[in-house]
Structures are given as C-alpha cells and as structure tokens.
Amino acid sequence: MQSNELSNIKILKEIAELLNEETDMEKMLHGALHKLLEGTIFETGWIFFIDAKGQHELVAHENLPAALKSNNCMKLEKGGCWCVSSFRTGKLKKASNIIECKRIDNSGKTPIIENAGITHHATVPLQSGQERFGLLNVATPNTIRFAERELALLESVAFQLGSAIKRFLLTKQEQEVALVQERNRLARDLHDAVNQLLFSVTLTARGGMEMTKDLDIKETFQEIQHLSQEALTEMRALIWQLRPKGLEAGIVEGIKGYGEVLGLTLNVKVKGVINLPANVEEALFRITQEALNNVRKHAGVLNADLYLTVTSTDILLVVKDEGHGFHMNKTNHLPSIGIQSMKDRAKSVGGTVDWVSEWNKGTEILVRLPY
DSSP states (O other), X not given: OOHHHHHHHHHHHHHHHHHHHOOOHHHHHHHHHHHHHHTSSOXXXXXXXXXXXXXXXXXXXXXXXXXXXHHHHHHHHSSOOHHHHHHHHTOOOSOEEESOOXXXXXXXXXXXXXXXTOOOEEEEEEEETTEEEEEXXXXXXXXXXXXXXXXXXHHHHHHHHHHHHHHXXXXXHHHHHHHHHHXXXXXXXXIIIIIHXXXXXXXXXXXXXXXXXXXXXXXXXXXXXXXXXXXXXXXHHHHHHHSOSSGGGOHHHHHHHHHHHHTOEEEEEEESOOOOOHHHHHHHHHHHHHHHHHIIIIISOSEEXXXXXXXXXXXXXXXXXXXXXXXXXXXXXXXXXXXXHHHHHHXXXXXXXXXXXXXXXXXXXXXXXXX
C-alpha cells in the first residue's frame, strides 16, 4: 500500500475518532477541518450550511488568508457563487474543482499577498442519504486543480461529516421530544395537584365569607379568595405555557388562546403568510407570551393590539398597550417584566427586541426575527 493511501487512512481514522467523541457541533466541524488541513496538501478550508431556502451560513473555517478573513469573513458570508448555486439546484453531486470562484475573485482585488496565493478551490457537498446540509470547500496556494485521489479523500471526509451532522440533528430532535414530554408531565402534575388545590382554597374562602357575619373575618376570607383566584390564573397561564393548546392550529390561534387564559382582549392584525421554521416559531411564541404577561401584570389594562407582519426574510411583531408604561434608562434592564428574557430569546435566532414606553402613555414592544 502506497504512503499516500496510508496517510489518507490515518487522516480518516483521526477524523472519525473526533466525530465520535465530540458533542458540540461547532467544535466538531472546526476540529475535523483542522485535522484535514493538518494532514493533507490542503491549506485552508471553510464550511457552509445551506438551508431549505438556499441561504448559506459560514459555520466553520480554518487558516483563511487575510483577504477572505477580513471584515468578519464578509466576502465568504455575503453574495453568491458557483458552488452554492450548484448546491441549491442539485447539480453538485460530488467533489469538484472550481475553476472560477466569485468570492475569491472579489477578495483578489486586494493585494495578492493578502490572498496568500489562493486563486481556486475544491468543493464537496455534505450530505447523508438524501439529506443535504451544505458544502466543504478547501484550497491550496498556487493550485488550480486537485488530483482525483485528493478529491476522493475530500469525498470520504464529506461522507463522515454528513453522517455526523445527521447524528447531531437526530440527537437534537430526540432532546426536543424529551423536553416536550417533560413539559407535558409537569403540566399534568401542576393541573392535578396545585391547580386543584388552589381551586379548593377559592371555594373554601367563598364558603367562609358567606358563613360569617363578622366584617373583619369576612374581609379576610375575601382577601384569601382574591389571592387564591389570582394564583389560580397564574397557575393556568403557567400550565398553558408548558403545554399550549391551539398552537397546532397556528401561532396566531395559539397567541389568541394564551390571551384568553390571561383574560386579555387582543386586537390581532396579520399581514403575509406565516410559515415559520420550528425554532423561529417557538421563539416568537415565547416572546409574545412574555409581552402579554407584562400587559397582564404591569400595564393595568386588559386589552392590547398585536400586529404581525411577515416578509420574505423577516417576521415583525408589535405588541402595544395603553397602560401605565414605565421609565427606563440604559442601565436599567427591568428583568422583573421580562424585557431581558425577550431579548435573549430573540438573540438566540438572530433577532432583536426594542421598546418604546412613556409613563401613563403605554408601552410598545417591537420584535424582528429573521428566518
């Protein structure tokens, strides 16, 4: 067996061991790319994930020349190119030499020393069976074409990566299913135990209030009834958050259902067709829940306007009330009313949350999520 073949087997073995041991997707991709470059003639590489809409995302890179790495890899992140277009159309089936790359050509407008002699690259799709995830690209200074044996190694590495990515996604799905099951179990327990107990306290307080003629005792029972009724409303809202009813009919119906649980009257207006990825829908729903909780707890009103606008790239949400409002400065994050929670949820999917509020003139929450 030739030394090149032995070297390739060693590289594939090391990458396979890394893929089996690593539990973090980002570290796995960076580590596999590093080992590939370390043991071959390839000197730089990058990995794109490409979603169902054809949008690409740079998820890993190693040893990029300065021209490609500048401005947070802007020349890789932005624009189109042959390999991404071919992946989208299904034309890219195997490892291929790219004669001209628009991204490298654009970066080549800078001095050649910043490109480190990189003028061409090879590309290979990352897939597992019929599922396709993205691209692995590699390059070597002053190299226009790679030999068949080098492309064959690239395909073997891509096969390993595709299988590992698939395993990660399956594991994530299993974790999400387990989370839903745990939420359902907790919701059942709360409903069967705490919820029923609070309901019993409410009835007992009402009975005690009707049985006594002592005004002080009557007021005490009335306060107990009021507090237990408030706690019961909070508990029902919590149970609904854990196991939302109506969400299967669409996020708008789910939001309306949650508003009803809180006793809010919502004026909902929607523009555009809502067909969101699961993670974006989850984030939007939880952000809206928090915004409605704020209206219920802090605004001092029981109605709100909700505007939902869907464009080709973004979903925009506005929740507006005419309640108390609040004062806020740059150092006050108001965690008590969930602003930071909404910001964190939006940030997790690349979105933003802003707000406008004035004392006694209400609050307007503005949410933008890309998808």
